Amino acid sequence: MNNFTRILLIVLFCFSCKNVSNENKSIEPDTYWGENPWPEIRTKRINQLLPKALKNSDVDCWMVVCRENNNDPIADHIGGENAGGTAAFLFYNDADGFHSKVFSPSGEATALDDLDIHDEVISVERGTSAVKMAVNFILEKDFKSIAINSSDSNSMADGLSYTQRQYIEELMGENADRLVSSTEVVYEWLSIKLPEEVEILRKAAQLTADWQIEAYKEVIPGKSTDADIAKFLKQKMIEYGVTDGWAPDQNPNVNSGADRGHSHATKKVIMPGDVIQIDFGIKVYDRWVSDIQRFAYALKEDETEAPEDIMHYWESGKAGNRAALGAMKPGVKGVDVDRAQRILMEKAGSEYVMWSTGHPVGYVAHDVGPNLGGSQASHVRPASEKIIKEGMTFAFDGFHAWKLKDGGTKTISVEEMAVVKKDKAEYLIEPQEDLVLIKSN
Numbered sequence: 001m002n003n004f005t006r007i008l009l010i011v012l013f014c015f016s017c018k019n020v021s022n023e024n025k026s027i028e029p030d031t032y033w034g035e036n037p038w039p040e041i042r043t044k045r046i047n048q049l050l051p052k053a054l055k056n057s058d059v060d061c062w063m064v065v066c067r068e069n070n071n072d073p074i075a076d077h078i079g080g081e082n083a084g085g086t087a088a089f090l091f092y093n094d095a096d097g098f099h100s101k102v103f104s105p106s107g108e109a110t111a112l113d114d115l116d117i118h119d120e121v122i123s124v125e126r127g128t129s130a131v132k133m134a135v136n137f138i139l140e141k142d143f144k145s146i147a148i149n150s151s152d153s154n155s156m157a158d159g160l161s162y163t164q165r166q167y168i169e170e171l172m173g174e175n176a177d178r179l180v181s182s183t184e185v186v187y188e189w190l191s192i193k194l195p196e197e198v199e200i201l202r203k204a205a206q207l208t209a210d211w212q213i214e215a216y217k218e219v220i221p222g223k224s225t226d227a228d229i230a231k232f233l234k235q236k237m238i239e240y241g242v243t244d245g246w247a248p249d250q251n252p253n254v255n256s257g258a259d260r261g262h263s264h265a266t267k268k269v270i271m272p273g274d275v276i277q278i279d280f281g282i283k284v285y286d287r288w289v290s291d292i293q294r295f296a297y298a299l300k301e302d303e304t305e306a307p308e309d310i311m312h313y314w315e316s317g318k319a320g321n322r323a324a325l326g327a328m329k330p331g332v333k334g335v336d337v338d339r340a341q342r343i344l345m346e347k348a349g350s351e352y353v354m355w356s357t358g359h360p361v362g363y364v365a366h367d368v369g370p371n372l373g374g375s376q377a378s379h380v381r382p383a384s385e386k387i388i389k390e391g392m393t394f395a396f397d398g399f400h401a402w403k404l405k406d407g408g409t410k411t412i413s414v415e416e417m418a419v420v421k422k423d424k425a426e427y428l429i430e431p432q433e434d435l436v437l438i439k440s441n
Helices: 003-024 029-033 038-056 106-114 130-141 162-178 183-190 195-217 226-240 308-327 334-348
Strands: 061-066 087-094 097-105 120-124 146-148 179-181 253-255 275-280 282-284 292-298 358-360 393-396 399-403 409-413 416-420 425-427 436-438
Touching: 038 087, 038 097, 038 183, 038 195, 061 130, 061 162, 087 130, 097 106, 097 130, 106 120, 120 130, 130 162, 146 162, 162 179, 195 226, 195 275, 195 282, 195 292, 195 416, 195 436, 226 253, 226 275, 275 409, 292 308, 308 334, 308 393, 308 399, 308 409, 308 416, 334 399
Parallel strands: 061 146, 097 120, 146 179, 292 436
Antiparallel strands: 061 087, 087 097, 253 275, 275 292, 358 393, 393 416, 399 409, 416 425
16 A cells, blocks of 8 residues: 555545544534523513513512522522522512512622612521511502412412411411412413514424424334334434423324323334324423424335325314414413314314313423313313413314224324414414325335
8 A cells, every 4th residue: 555545545534534523513502592592581571571460460569489499480580590598579560660679688689689680689688587578568568469479270370388478478467368379470471472482482393393304204114113213303402402392201202003192202113004193392492392293104015195094184183273273363262272173173073082272382381371172171171261362372283083993092183383463373383284204115
């Protein structure tokens, strides 16, 4: 081997190593996503949305108590995530407008004030109770209705411990009857998303859908398993620096067999003739969550398109999803959206589906807001009676279920995401129009 050949081989080897390294290198989240916008969005949400939430809930003041290790679930929405000693956050409307005031232990007060989230941060010296100072202020202002975080229906409004509540009631004395649950305040506040948040959800939804289509391109019927698809999607999450939209063991839920409900992807081999479901969500900026489903059909050897019955199921589910979107507008109830597609399900001959048509999505997969269900239930749960408002975001399905030859049930649930506008709802991204077809090799 002459010197020229030896040098050429070394160059080719180095180039090959560089390519392998680049292929395996994860995309830096900060480069792809940019700086986390949550601090600015959080401040804007407090100043623009919270005053309306207080007013709509007929509450004069909202008090949130934050502390280390066992913090309130709403803490990071108000800037209390770094609380050490007990701190009391007050939000209230008065004749001069909206205000946010914090009574914070001296050890954290300076840093909290530097964040410039609140109108005023009052430093509380050691040995002095921040909660007592907050209650004294409440009594001085003579607020008639004070919301505290005790709720039997909304976990995000149920952060106050039993002993904390006892202490507040003791401090309030004969005025303790002015304390009310913050259920409605938290509902009114968290259910609405700012336009900036909707755009983040839009970007997350697009990635979620695109990756599912990419995953289907990797499927080899008779060889690939549901778990293989899940592994592919997990790898995409790593590359883009995002995390799971819900419990990691069940995200994504990939199912090419009979319905399994909320479950994990198994090692079932995908066979020709299978309808494949991917239910997948990602969390971006460790804050906003997507929830999208995409469906495919594995063609049999003699097929160039899905058979007539499968196409009927697909088109029926898609029609239900479109009907739900059409019914989703400000002023209607969640149960009305569910009813719009249930009518079509019955006409199309669908089996009964236990799931609600949809749910709010945003900070978690099943977020705070109206539930889109209940029209076929013996009783309508309270969240389904809630009114849909502009700025709410939903993930919702169009259903069609049928019996399989083995006695099991298979459901197509065409799940998309939408935002409610002034007079209608709009998809966040282009919905799935055609069933993905996977050729058999």
